[in-house]
Amino acid sequence: MKLPTIFIACDTTSTKKINQIIKFTQIPKIKFGYKFGLEFLNSRDGRKFVSHLKNKITFGDYKLADIPNTCASAIRAVKDLNFNYITIHISSGYNALKAAKKVSGKTKLVGVTILTSLDNKSLREIGFNKEVKRLVLHQAKLAAKAKLDAIVCSPQEIKIVKKIFKKEIITPGIRLSGDSKGDQKRVMTPKQAFQNGATGIVMGRSLTSNIKKNIQKLIRELN
Ligand code: C5P
Numbered sequence: 647m648k649l650p651t652i653f654i655a656c657d658t659t660s661t662k663k664i665n666q667i668i669k670f671t672q673i674p675k676i677k678f679g680y681k682f683g684l685e686f687l688n689s690r691d692g693r694k695f696v697s698h699l700k701n702k703i704t705f706g707d708y709k710l711a712d713i714p715n716t717c718a719s720a721i722r723a724v725k726d727l728n729f730n731y732i733t734i735h736i737s738s739g740y741n742a743l744k745a746a747k748k749v750s751g752k753t754k755l756v757g758v759t760i761l762t763s764l765d766n767k768s769l770r771e772i773g774f775n776k777e778v779k780r781l782v783l784h785q786a787k788l789a790a791k792a793k794l795d796a797i798v799c800s801p802q803e804i805k806i807v808k809k810i811f812k813k814e815i816i817t818p819g820i821r822l823s824g825d826s827k828g829d830q831k832r833v834m835t836p837k838q839a840f841q842n843g844a845t846g847i848v849m850g851r852s853l854t855s856n857i858k859k860n861i862q863k864l865i866r867e868l869n
Contacts, residue, residue: 717738
């Protein structure tokens with residue numbers, strides 16, 4: 647069986663903290679990837695740090711949400727970083743997804759569905775009248791049509807997404823048991839997410855608040 651991946655959300659501006667995260671995740675039998683998002687990539691040393699990373703699975707969480715030309719140009723602009731994964735919001739629309747896919751090359755293009763920090767009430771607030779599960783399913787169909795390589799959704803939607811999207815399914819909104827949700831709404835534990843069929847999970851604060859200690863907790867929970 648293909649090993650699932652645990653992507654650590656490196657949400658910090660400190661390269662020292664990221665080096666620590668890397669140090670404590672050199673564990674045989676678990677496949678780790680490193681996810682860099684808006685905070686790190688926009689920090690003073692972020693881009694340079696990523697450009698020097700060798701032999702790591704890297705995930706550029708740019709969450710592009712723009713017109714087709716801008717999305718495609720942004721992907722071209724970070725080509726030199728050789729990310730394994732780059733994200734784009736599916737709500738950017740079919741033409742933007744296609745334009746991005748056309749230039750993404752070896753980098754896997756990941757479609758982000760409804761953020762895990764939103765629930766049905768928040769969707770109504772921003773003017774959507776479908777509920778989360780139906781909207782995610784709808785977006786997964788668009789991602790399949792645009793031939794994206796992976797989807798980001800909450801672990802609560804994996805089962806329905808799996809029916810129509812046959813490639814990688816990566817789920818944020820992951821908490822070690824007993825941890826608080828914080829700003830996330832649709833969460834599960836790592837074990838539950840993998841049992842539901844996630845091919846990869848994203849974990850931030852539940853691990854990075856104390857990487858050394860929490861990695862051990864993660865290993866215990868996965869066994
Ligand atoms: O700390 P926590 O585990 O909640 O972090 C989740 C990470 O996943 C953050 O970096 C966030 O930007 C990202 N993410 C998310 N929900 C999505 C897509 C990405 O939480 N739908």
